[in-house]
Amino acid sequence: MAALIQTIYSGLVLGAIYALMAVGLTLIFGALRVLNLAHGALMMMGAYVSWLTAEWIGLPAFLGLPVSFITMMLVGFAIYKLLIGPMIGKPNWETNTFIATSGLALALESFALLVFGPRNQAQPFAIAGNFQFLGVTISYQNLVIMAVAAVALILMERFLTQTRSGLAIRATAQLPDAAQLMGIRQDHVFLLVLGLSSGLAALSGVLLSSIFFIAPTFGFHPMLKSFIICIFGGLGNIRGTLYAAFIIGITEALVSLYLGVRFALPVMFGLIIVVLIFRPTGLFGQREVVRL
Amino acid sequence: MSEPLLRLENVQSGYDDHLVLQGISFDVPEGSVVSVLGPNGHGKSTLLRTISGLLRLRGGSIRFAGEPIDKWRVDQIVAAGLVHIPQGDLVFPQMTVRENLYLGAYLPKAHVRRDEQLERVYHLFPRLKERSGQLASTLSGGERRMLAIGRGLMSRARLLMLDEPSLGLAPLITEEIYENIRKLKEEGYALLLVEENPERVADTADHIHLIDHGSVVWQGSAKELHANDHILTTYLGV
Numbered sequence: 001m002a003a004l005i006q007t008i009y010s011g012l013v014l015g016a017i018y019a020l021m022a023v024g025l026t027l028i029f030g031a032l033r034v035l036n037l038a039h040g041a042l043m044m045m046g047a048y049v050s051w052l053t054a055e056w057i058g059l060p061a062f063l064g065l066p067v068s069f070i071t072m073m074l075v076g077f078a079i080y081k082l083l084i085g086p087m088i089g090k091p092n093w094e095t096n097t098f099i100a101t102s103g104l105a106l107a108l109e110s111f112a113l114l115v116f117g118p119r120n121q122a123q124p125f126a127i128a129g130n131f132q133f134l135g136v137t138i139s140y141q142n143l144v145i146m147a148v149a150a151v152a153l154i155l156m157e158r159f160l161t162q163t164r165s166g167l168a169i170r171a172t173a174q175l176p177d178a179a180q181l182m183g184i185r186q187d188h189v190f191l192l193v194l195g196l197s198s199g200l201a202a203l204s205g206v207l208l209s210s211i212f213f214i215a216p217t218f219g220f221h222p223m224l225k226s227f228i229i230c231i232f233g234g235l236g237n238i239r240g241t242l243y244a245a246f247i248i249g250i251t252e253a254l255v256s257l258y259l260g261v262r263f264a265l266p267v268m269f270g271l272i273i274v275v276l277i278f279r280p281t282g283l284f285g286q287r288e289v290v291r292l
Numbered sequence: 293m294s295e296p297l298l299r300l301e302n303v304q305s306g307y308d309d310h311l312v313l314q315g316i317s318f319d320v321p322e323g324s325v326v327s328v329l330g331p332n333g334h335g336k337s338t339l340l341r342t343i344s345g346l347l348r349l350r351g352g353s354i355r356f357a358g359e360p361i362d363k364w365r366v367d368q369i370v371a372a373g374l375v376h377i378p379q380g381d382l383v384f385p386q387m388t389v390r391e392n393l394y395l396g397a398y399l400p401k402a403h404v405r406r407d408e409q410l411e412r413v414y415h416l417f418p419r420l421k422e423r424s425g426q427l428a429s430t431l432s433g434g435e436r437r438m439l440a441i442g443r444g445l446m447s448r449a450r451l452l453m454l455d456e457p458s459l460g461l462a463p464l465i466t467e468e469i470y471e472n473i474r475k476l477k478e479e480g481y482a483l484l485l486v487e488e489n490p491e492r493v494a495d496t497a498d499h500i501h502l503i504d505h506g507s508v509v510w511q512g513s514a515k516e517l518h519a520n521d522h523i524l525t526t527y528l529g530v
Binding site: 167179182 | 396
């Protein structure tokens with residue numbers, strides 16, 4: 001019984017990190033209709049930026065998180081300006097951005113391998129120690145992870161529903177042409193979305209590496225899981241993505257406990273196939289709205 | 293005499309390598325209602341999309357309030373007061389009625405007078421006020437149409453372009469929508485009204501242009517259109 005509670009609790013921690021990552025991914029898909037295959041690499045870069053902040057620059061470790069968020073947000077802006085922006089709207093842009101972002105992922109991973117080497121690094125943004133609660137071992141770092149994820153997701157929700165820019169992002173995701181007719185500049189929305197999404201990827205990278213480690217390719221598997229989560233929750237649907245993140249996080253923890261870690265991904269893919277057969281738009285997905 | 297509010301000269305436009313509009317010219321004077329009629333698929337929506345900047349002009353010129361706008365971005369055209377209310381129920385489905393209306397006043401100039409404008413729209417469409425907290429996807433067809441028009445009014449429009457406001461609505465609802473359109477005319481808005489059915493615009497339009505295969509084939513007043521039965525039979529089959 002204690003093992004089960006412990007597992008569900010680890011699933012919640014994983015779910016919180018996946019939620020950050022998958023929301024970033026679904027935001028880009030929702031607004032730009034671009035599947036960003038560099039999301040995992042951005043997550044990895046975010047983890048290294050936090051590591052650099054403490055290990056190379058020598059700033060206090062807790063600054064790693066905000067520094068990483070801001071740096072990667074700027075990187076996201078640059079990716080829109082230099083890579084994705086020039087392709088959008090041109091013939092075959094869906095395929096082109098798909099290829100360009102996977103190319104970017106390879107380039108970033110090779111860059112990290114070159115600069116930081118293949119050795120695993122420990123994330124400095126971490127608090128040691130734990131305590132017992134109802135027979136479950138709870139580490140301080142896990143509490144930090146859940147707090148950061150909760151604050152980030154609540155702020156994100158606030159931003160999307162309460163601010164003028166947030167409204168513009170949602171409008172663009174729901175009906176791109178009608179949004180333009182409101183006077184919303186699509187290029188500004190896309191730029192902002194790339195920045196926010198990369199920032200969220202950075203947060204999830206720092207948090208995930210704080211319970212595992214940092215390595216040049218460590219973003220790949222979490223990105224695969226994020227894709228599963230996004231499809232599960234209905235691509236472009238933020239609320240659905242949140243629920244799906246926790247469902248997948250807990251499923252992963254349970255499968256790892258009872259069947260072994262190596263079955264986690266196969267079971268998840270099996271699950272997603274079943275969901276897609278019966279609910280092609282995802283568990284919480286809506287029918288595709290008619291575009292102008 | 294000063295220039296009309298909107299002037300189209302030999303407007304050509306289309307999609308990819310297919311030219312839809314073959315050179316369309318007409319004016320919309322300040323405060324008047326001009327209607328564009330034509331069967332489906334003959335370039336009416338393409339015309340509005342070109343004027344509002346969603347589609348690039350291939351030839352000719354578009355002038356609004358004395359300035360050439362054909363190189364402007366969509367947001368600049370909206371900011372100038374030329375507002376396109378698109379066809380169908382293009383209200384943001386997963387937003388409330390109020391959020392939809394707020395988005396109509398997205399641009400800074402309209403934003404400062406948002407609440408004042410909101411009251412005007414609620415006065416014109418009391419049903420929207422009752423439904424203000426409801427998601428747009430839960431509205432009826434007629435309510436959605438009202439919301440789309442109200443959202444257009446939230447910007448500081450001088451000319452409203454309406455794309456088939458009666459499309460798919462029951463006759464009674466259509467009549468209600470048209471009553472509101474006539475109210476807008478009385479308030480001094482210039483209107484460019486696209487319709488398929490000439491009966492709809494007969495009491496409202498000052499001037500009618502008939503479009504067929506991307507060209508204007510006839511123009512005149514509603515009365516003149518009725519006097520020329522053969523035109524209706526030839527082009528619209530009514």
